Amino acid sequence: MNKKQTIMLWRIIVASILMVALDYVIPVTGTPQIILYLICYLIIGYDILRKAVLGIFNGKIFDENFLMAVATVGAMALGEYSEGVAVMLFYQIGELFQSYAVGKSRKNIAALMDIRPDYANVEKNGKLEQVDPDEVTVGTIIVVQPGEKVPIDGVITEGTSSLNTSALTGESLPREAGVGDEVISGCINLSGLLKIKTTKEFGESTVSKILDLVENSSMKKSKSEDFITRFAKYYTPIICAAALILAIVPPVVRMFALGIEPMWIDWITRALTFLVISCPCALVISIPLSFFGGIGGASKRGILIKGSNYLEALAETKYVVFDKTGTLTKGVFEVTDIKPIKISKDLLLESAAYAESYSNHPISKSLKTAYGKELDSARVSDVEEIGGYGVIAKVDGKEVAAGNAKLMKKLKLSYKEPDKVGTVVHVAIDGKYAGYILIADVIKENSKMAIKELKKLGVKKTIMLTGDAKKVADSVGKELGIDEVRSELLPADKVTQVEDLLEKKGQKEKLAFVGDGINDAPVLSRADLGIAMGGLGSDAAIEAADIVLMDDDPSKISLAMRISRKTLGIVRQNIVLAIGVKIVVLALGAIGIANMWFAIFADVGVMIIAVLNATRALIVKKNSY
Structure with missing residues (x-):
């Protein structure tokens, strides 16, 4: 508990002891009794009275503080001292529960906020000096020691280490990083000392952008929250007017129309009870708290909403449109298959890697990465690069030709066509065909599961939009089980395709576009919901999308949908509970059956139940709805 909550707890304890003593222990009556009850009342309720008075002077009369003040002061004026104190006491207990629940939900955001670095280490005159990250300019070399947070985005110039990215991605597996690797702010250095050359100012770094979007998430209200805001605006004045009518009209009718005892005290008590029952705290507090909890729970799993x-x-999402490269696939070309003829796989790959060793083409890089060993340039000579065909070079004195089918035809060699989709590198050694190596953009491990899970959740249609060739796109779509594939599209064509899909969907159905956020910004903005692969810090992703998946895992989309549905389920439960109980107890209060104790349950009891229910939105299990 924080200091404010602790003080409130002590006020509750003192007021409770004094009230019990006055009711059952201290034998006082008359003025001393009234004074002691007033002391007890002021101990527990002085802040509510103060807020009510300030609200009147500030033009914000009709709120829960006003309702509580009128109801409890009225009860005290009518001599119902115990009930007046009890209503205020239980209301404050409810407020304490609410404060604790909000604090608990904020801890998830606070855990994310803990990625904010306090300082950056800059080397000056041979010594490390801690400076404010805001003061570090682009291009500065900063030092990050083991156990420290990376304060600013940059590139490692010296050292190797493992980085804990769990605060950003929700995943606990460390990421290895070394010289030349980009690192982003918010990661924790687990082992070796790193020197990093900053590539951004602190205000533009990943950590700043993430914290900014999380802190401002409450500014964009849901339809449910907007409804409650409008509801409370009209509901409270209507209830106050109804209570006033209940206090005045029945006694007047009894006295002048029926000629019987007006029973003013009885009807005023009913009106005050009516006010206590009507307080909309459960709705006003629990619904924003539910959404706050859902957003906080999602952030723990690396989903920023x-x-x-x-x-x-x-x-409400029924259509999910995917980009391919970088979204469903890794966006990095890798060797996926090696098919040698009369030689070993290792020799085929080694020959191709050496032949391509002087080229910077992405295919050449993929071959060298797959080979995985340091290349000895002395083994290669007479390199001839033939544009549009491939490379011919001597490796250990043997002539190696590595390239496409056109190169094999040029050399008048028969070759074998692969049965899989990808870029083919045919290899010939000393004029004889030696086999081929297949290079392709690898599908992410969780992409197939992501599509399957979305269909389980009732998504009507999954669509893939890509600029890739039809053969490649259809192969990926078929492997993943995507309903429709539209290929060979330019970025502008993707916007047109999404607009076409938006026109065809139902009015209440939502369409989400999932992209890598770098070249898909126009489509992310045009869709009902833009979901971006964060790429561990892609500026375009964080800026253009409505939701960012910080670890690039497409299966997190279904998890986010489950969090959404669970949160909305909790909101609906609280609305039904709060309004249902209030309608019943208001009716009972109006006819005199429900007393102040019923009123306390209808207000404080329902609020506590609703708030506790709202905190369930914080609990996120990967496979639960």
């Missing part, structure tokens, strides 16, 4: 309106839209 920019507002509760986007969290709500996820539950």
Whole structure:
């Protein structure tokens, strides 16, 4: 508990002891009794009275503080001292529960906020000096020691280490990093000392952008929150007017129309009870708290949602459109198959890697990466690069030709065509065909599961939009089980395709576009919901999308949808509970059956139940709805 909550707890304890003593232990009556009850009342309720008075002077009369003040002061004026103190006491207990629940939900955001670095180490005159990250300019060499946070985005110039990225991605597996690797702010250096050359100012770094979008997520309200705001605006004045009518009209009718005892005290008590029952605290507090909890729970799993309106839209998503490269695939070309003829796989790959060793083409890089050993340039000579065909070079004195089918035809060699989709590097050694190596953009491990999970959640259609060739796109779509594939598209064509899909969907159905955020910004903005692969810090992703998946895992989309549906389920439960109980108890209060104790349950009891229910939104299990 914080200091404020601790003080409130002590006020509750003192007021409770004094009230019990006055009711059952201290034998006082008359003025001393009234004074002691007033002391007890002021101990527990002085802040509510103060807020009510300030609200009147500030033009914000009709809020829960006003309702509580009128109801309890009225009860005290009518001599119902115990009930007046009890209503205020239980209301404050409810407020304490609410404060604790909000604090608990904020801890998830606070855990994310803990990635904010306090300082950056800059080497000056041979010594490390801690400076404010805001003061570090682009191009500065900063030092990050083991156990410290990386304060600013940059590139490692010296050292190797393992980085804990769990605060950003939700995943606990460390990431290895060395010289030349990009690192982003918010990661924790686990082992070796690193020297990093900053590539951004602190205000533009990943950690700043993430914290900014999380802190501002509450600004974008959902339809449910907007409804409650409008509801409370009209509901409270209507209830106050109804209570006033209940206090005045029945006694007047009894006295003048029926000629019987007006029973003013009885009807005023009913009106005050009516006010206590009507307080909309459960709705006003629990619904924003539910959305806050859902957003906080999602952030723990590396899913950053920019507002509760986007969290709500996820539950209504029926069409999910995917980009291919960098979204469903890794966006990095890798050797996926090696088919040698009369030689070993290792020799085929080694020959191709050496032949391509002087080229900077992405295919050449893929071959060298797959070979995985240091290349000895002395083994290679007479390199001839033939544009549009490939490379011919001597490796250990043997002529090696590595390239496409056109190169094999040029050399008048028969070759074998692969049965899989990808870029083919045919290899010939000393004029004889030696086999081929297949290079392809590898599908992410969780992409197939992501599509399967979305269909389980009731997504009507999954669509893939890509600029790749039809053969490649159809192969990926078929392997992943995507419903429709549209290929060979330019970035502008993707916007047109999404607009076409938006026109065809139902009015209440939502369409989400999932892209890598770098070249898909126009489409992310055009869709009902833009979901971006964060790429561990892609500026375009964080800026353009409504939701950012910080670890590039497409299976997190279904998890986000489950969080959304669970949160909305909790919101609906709280709305039904709060309004249902209030309608019943208001009716009972109006006819005199429900007394102040019923009123306390209808207000404080329902609020506590609703708030406790709202905290369930914080609990995120990977496979639960």
